[in-house]
Amino acid sequence: MDERISRRNFLRGVGASAVAGAVAKAAAAAQSVESLDDQKAVGPEPIKLVLQVNGKRREVEVEPRVTLLDALRNRLQLTGTKEVCDRATCGACTVLVNGQPVYSCMKLAIEMQAQEITTIEGLGGPTNLTPVQQAFVECDALMCGYCTPGFVMSLTALFRAKPNPTLEEIRKACSGNLCRCGAYPHIFEAAQKVAQSETSKTS
Amino acid sequence: MPGWPKNPKQLGKEHPRYGASSLVVTGAAKYTSDMQPVGWLYAMILRSPWPAARIRAVDLRPALGISGIRAAVVANDPPFTVRYYGEEVAAVAGLSKQACLDALGAIKVEADLLPFVVKEEDALRDTSPRVFANQPNAGEPREMETGEVDAAFRTVDKTVEGFFQTQVQLHHCLETHGNTVQVTPEGITCWASTQGIFSVRDGLADNTGVPLDKIHVISEFMGGGFGSKFGAGIEGGLAARLSKEAGNVPVRLMLTRFDEALAVGNRPSSFQKVRLGAKKDGTLIAYELEAFGTVGYASGGATAGGGGGAGFPAPYIYRIPNTRVRQTAVAINAGAARAMRAPGHPQASFGMESILDEMALALGMDPVELRIKNDPSEIRRQQYRVAAQRFGWNAKYRSPGSSEGPVKTGVGCAAATWGGGGRSSEVDVRINPDGTVEVRCGTQDLGTGTKTLIAIVAAEMFGLEPAAISVRIGDTAFPPSGGSGGSTTAASVAPAVFDACQNALAELASVSGLLAYLVRHGIRLGIRAHAGSKRGQLEWRRPSRSTCVAWPTASSGTCRSPGPAASSPSTPITCG
Numbered sequence: 019m020d021e022r023i024s025r026r027n028f029l030r031g032v033g034a035s036a037v038a039g040a041v042a043k044a045a046a047a048a049q050s051v052e053s054l055d056d057q058k059a060v061g062p063e064p065i066k067l068v069l070q071v072n073g074k075r076r077e078v079e080v081e082p083r084v085t086l087l088d089a090l091r092n093r094l095q096l097t098g099t100k101e102v103c104d105r106a107t108c109g110a111c112t113v114l115v116n117g118q119p120v121y122s123c124m125k126l127a128i129e130m131q132a133q134e135i136t137t138i139e140g141l142g143g144p145t146n147l148t149p150v151q152q153a154f155v156e157c158d159a160l161m162c163g164y165c166t167p168g169f170v171m172s173l174t175a176l177f178r179a180k181p182n183p184t185l186e187e188i189r190k191a192c193s194g195n196l197c198r199c200g201a202y203p204h205i206f207e208a209a210q211k212v213a214q215s216e217t218s219k220t221s
Numbered sequence: 222m223p224g225w226p227k228n229p230k231q232l233g234k235e236h237p238r239y240g241a242s243s244l245v246v247t248g249a250a251k252y253t254s255d256m257q258p259v260g261w262l263y264a265m266i267l268r269s270p271w272p273a274a275r276i277r278a279v280d281l282r283p284a285l286g287i288s289g290i291r292a293a294v295v296a297n298d299p300p301f302t303v304r305y306y307g308e309e310v311a312a313v314a315g316l317s318k319q320a321c322l323d324a325l326g327a328i329k330v331e332a333d334l335l336p337f338v339v340k341e342e343d344a345l346r347d348t349s350p351r352v353f354a355n356q357p358n359a360g361e362p363r364e365m366e367t368g369e370v371d372a373a374f375r376t377v378d379k380t381v382e383g384f385f386q387t388q389v390q391l392h393h394c395l396e397t398h399g400n401t402v403q404v405t406p407e408g409i410t411c412w413a414s415t416q417g418i419f420s421v422r423d424g425l426a427d428n429t430g431v432p433l434d435k436i437h438v439i440s441e442f443m444g445g446g447f448g449s450k451f452g453a454g455i456e457g458g459l460a461a462r463l464s465k466e467a468g469n470v471p472v473r474l475m476l477t478r479f480d481e482a483l484a485v486g487n488r489p490s491s492f493q494k495v496r497l498g499a500k501k502d503g504t505l506i507a508y509e510l511e512a513f514g515t516v517g518y519a520s521g522g523a524t525a526g527g528g529g530g531a532g533f534p535a536p537y538i539y540r541i542p543n544t545r546v547r548q549t550a551v552a553i554n555a556g557a558a559r560a561m562r563a564p565g566h567p568q569a570s571f572g573m574e575s576i577l578d579e580m581a582l583a584l585g586m587d588p589v590e591l592r593i594k595n596d597p598s599e600i601r602r603q604q605y606r607v608a609a610q611r612f613g614w615n616a617k618y619r620s621p622g623s624s625e626g627p628v629k630t631g632v633g634c635a636a637a638t639w640g641g642g643g644r645s646s647e648v649d650v651r652i653n654p655d656g657t658v659e660v661r662c663g664t665q666d667l668g669t670g671t672k673t674l675i676a677i678v679a680a681e682m683f684g685l686e687p688a689a690i691s692v693r694i695g696d697t698a699f700p701p702s703g704g705s706g707g708s709t710t711a712a713s714v715a716p717a718v719f720d721a722c723q724n725a726l727a728e729l730a731s732v733s734g735l736l737a738y739l740v741r742h743g744i745r746l747g748i749r750a751h752a753g754s755k756r757g758q759l760e761w762r763r764p765s766r767s768t769c770v771a772w773p774t775a776s777s778g779t780c781r782s783p784g785p786a787a788s789s790p791s792t793p794i795t796c797g
Contacts, residue, residue: 081319088318092263097255098248100444102395103478110395138248151246158238162668163245164395164444170246198395198445199668 060128067127071096072140082128087111089127090137098138098167102196109195110164112171113137119175121194138167141174149212150174157208161199169195173209181216188213225719231681239673239687241442241666252442253414254475256401262291264314264463264474265321266456267328268483269303272554273337273350276301276310276330283327284313289320292467293328294459302335304352304518305554307483309455314463314472337554341490341515344553352518352552359513360550363532368543373507377498381579385495385572389515390488391481392561396444398485399475400453402460406469408435409461413453414475416446417704418665422697424453429461440665440695448560449486451704456485486559489514489531489550491568495576503586503594505541513549514568519557530558533565537573538636539595560706563639574635582621589614589634601636609634643712647700650679650721652729654742658683659691660721664702664714666694674711675718682722 061082069076071094078093087104090096090113102110104123111122114136142148147155150173160166169192176183176191183191188209197205225232244250269276277300281293296309303310313324336350343349344358352358374380394414400421401412409431413421418438426433443450453461460474476485491514498507514531531550581588589609593602609615617632624630649661660679666672672694676687683690693699703713728734738744 081317083319084317091255092257092318095257096248097251097257100252100395101254102397105478108395138246142247144243144247144249147243147246151243154246155237155242158242160242160245160668162395162443162445163242163250164252166245167248196395198393198447 065128067131069094069127069130069135070133071135072137078127080127082126084127085123086113086125086127086130086135087122090122090135096137096139100164100167102164107196108165108168109172109192110168112168112195114171114175117175117178119172119191119194136171138170141170148174149215150177150208153208153211154205157204157211159201159204159208161201165195165197165199165201169197169205173212176209177212177216182213183209184213185210224723226681229681230684231677231687236673236677236687238670239676239692241672245442250442252396252444253399253401253412253440254396254444254473256412256471256473258401258403258471261401261471261473262314262316262463262467263318263321264312264460264472265318265325265477266296266309266459266474266480267311267313267325267330268480269306269308269310271303271332271334271337272306272339273335273352274303274332275335276303276332278329278331279311280329280331281311281313283329284311284324287315287320287324287327289316290324291315291470292463292472293324294462294466296455296459303332305483305556307480307556308518309459309484312456312459312463312474314467314474339553339555341492341513341551341553344515344551345513352554358552360552362547362549364548365546366544368507370507370509370543370545373543374496374498374509377506378501379580379583380496380498381576381583382494382496383572383576383579385491385493385575387491387514387568387571389490389555389558390561392447392449392486392488392559393481394445394447394449397476397478397481398450398454398456399473400457400460401471401473402457402464403471404429404431404461404464404469408437410471411436411438411453411457411461413438413440413457414443414446414450415440415452416443416448416450416665416667416706417452418695418697419663419701420451420704421453421457425457425461428453428458436697438697443665443667446667446705447562448564448706451560451706454485484556486561487517487556488561488564488567489516489558491531491533491572493568493572495572497576497580499580499584501584503580503584503591505539505580505595507543508536508541509545510535510572511547512572513551515551515553515555516558517555518552530565533569535569535573537566537569538598538601538638539573539577539592540597541595563637566637566639570635570637578621578633587618589618592634592636596636605634605636639708641708641712643716644703644709646702646713646717648675648702648714648717648721649700650718650725652683652725652738654744657691658685658689659693660718661693661699662702662714662717663697663699664694664710665705667705667710669705669710671705671710671714674715678715678718679722682719682726 064079064081066077066079076094078089080089080093087101090099099113099122100110102108106121106124112119113122115133142151150170172191172195188206241250279295279299284290284293290313292314295311310330311328313321315321315324338344338349396414399414403410409425411425415421418440422433422436422438425436456474456476460472464472491512493510493512496509499505516531532548535546536544577591578588581591589605593605596602621631622629651659658679660675664671672692675692676690679690680687729738
């Protein structure tokens with residue numbers, strides 16, 4: 019039980035199960051894995067990537083180790099997405115990938131090709147705010163504001179999936195976002211305001 | 222001169238946050254960490270991987286050989302000593318984070334490791350390694366005594382003792398410490414994530430030798446400070462040197478999250494041995510505290526944040542006639558302390574309120590009553606009563622451990638205070654010829670609403686809406702103001718805005734001031750005597766300009782603002 023899973027052991031395990039199936043098949047599989055590896059062997063030099071960001075095709079040339087967050091902020095000048103912890107604990111870098119909230123610090127840019135990426139800049143601008151953004155302004159759901167884009171993205175994903183969530187669902191949707199100033203009460207108030215206006219729309 | 226209006230229209234009312242929220246919620250607000258001036262370079266710091274070491278040599282050449290690296294500097298000229306894990310050794314600037322990471326890994330450091338100590342209790346022992354070779358780890362204790370402590374303890378009905386500990390805490394502002402700095406032969410431009418733009422300017426001047434008038438610091442948005450963001454910091458100085466080294470290009474040096482946990486301040490720990498004596502009726506008679514805590518490698522309690530040392534107010538809050546306090550700051554091989562949110566008070570409150578609870582239990586007295594009995598503040602005594610009533614204290618409180626079952630739950634009470642107050646600030650108020658009002662002040666908005674309060678005060682003074690005031694802050698080109706720490710910004714800035722508005726209004730209300738205003742703004746007035754039906758009337762005209770101007774009236778201190786009416790040269794000007 020306490021044998022650690024190393025990558026080698028893991029691959030060996032995969033190989034063994036393939037052998038258990040059919041030797042010939044395993045050989046073919048191994049070959050195809052190898053050729054796949056050849057095709058995918060990229061870097062460490064920069065490579066050209068094509069990203070779909072906020073409905074636009076954006077080309078960047080970055081090393082394969084560059085995170086989506088780094089690419090967005092430092093190569094595409096989309097600095098609304100914030101870098102805070104850079105280790106998947108705070109949610110400030112939240113973007114939507116195919117509509118799902120994702121920590122952009124935990125994704126490599128190279129993995130994100132052919133995905134629909136939405137950043138805070140892809141929502142409303144200062145003169146045409148989305149309901150979530152508008153509610154944040156009206157409820158003063160921020161102090162220093164550095165966590166705000168992340169919260170707005172998480173809540174935007176929530177409201178797209180469920181237009182009139184409960185407070186519990188709102189809190190859960192924000193549970194991956196951290197506010198150091200402690201603006202949570204106003205943030206939840208803003209989210210509830212959006213939920214209420216959705217409810218009154220449907221009823 | 223008119224003072225604060227008797228029936229305020231803006232003050233004391235609820236207002237939306239001034240201006241910037243729509244920029245923040247759309248990601249359009251540019252924080253220091255978002256600054257990417259043309260030609261900017263990414264920068265990172267190499268930090269000591271040793272808690273104590275003598276650095277003999279730092280070879281930057283391998284770093285400079287990394288593709289994309291444009292500059293590398295040492296933090297100090299070797300040989301030098303590092304005193305904690307995380308102390309700055311060198312810094313690099315390059316085209317990307319990846320280039321910088323590779324360069325940091327390539328720098329060769331030759332060092333002799335030194336003995337170290339990282340725990341407060343260990344550091345106090347004579348046999349322990351010293352953080353600074355020429356001084357003991359324990360600083361000179363701060364001692365205070367009032368009354369006759371030993372005699373008083375002999376007269377009390379109850380004595381309780383306790384040992385309480387609070388740990389070192391990190392600030393962890395969401396935006397890390399850092400600056401975007403460009404050094405050119407003409408001077409320095411610095412975007413700083415700071416609570417004090419002028420202290421950043423001073424720090425850069427100290428670091429670089431560039432005179433103050435050649436340094437321009439800007440902080441439009443900042444992502445949290447909590448007491449840890451004053452001055453340019455070592456990272457600011459390094460960024461300036463990298464900028465120069467790289468050929469005067471802008472360098473953005475924001476700390477990593479890991480750096481943030483090591484090198485830019487923390488709340489000191491506290492180890493408090495407390496003895497408290499009281500009469501049967503709960504009157505506190507005698508108090509004794511023996512405490513120590515660490516300020517990291519900054520021995521003696523002096524810290525980079527200004528305040529925030531290991532000492533704390535004791536006895537806290539309560540009236541006790543006989544007290545003896547002895548507090549010691551202990552150096553260890555760790556990052557230095559800095560002011561953090563009411564520096565000293567959480568430690569003080571925790572120790573004092575804990576021993577009070579012990580005393581309440583020993584006397585069989587209600588904890589709220591014990592506090593009311595000994596708190597010298599009438600306001601707080603009333604607050605306790607109101608709070609206890611609204612909370613339902615009497616129904617909810619039970620003595621510790623008396624709830625049934627192995628899992629114990631309970632309620633408690635405690636107090637804490639903070640001072641705040643104001644300091645000097647300068648403000649420039651301009652009434653433009655088109656009736657618009659600008660207020661400029663070299664303060665900064667940490668998200669606490671500084672811009673909003675400036676707009677409210679100015680709006681009140683001019684009879685306008687807050688949104689109509691242009692508030693410009695966060696720039697050392699504006700009149701100097703203090704750092705935003707210790708809850709002092711509102712109290713510093715508001716009176717200065719009030720004074721400046723009042724002076725502007727007074728100037729316009731006097732004939733010489735009005736004439737000076739007309740000359741300053743190049744406004745030429747014409748006077749036309751009417752013939753015909755308006756015979757005998759004089760009309761003021763401004764023949765040379767096309768915008769209308771708003772004049773204040775001396776009596777009410779308000780301003781008629783006709784708006785930006787682009788009118789014919791014959792638009793009459795109303796003069797109060």
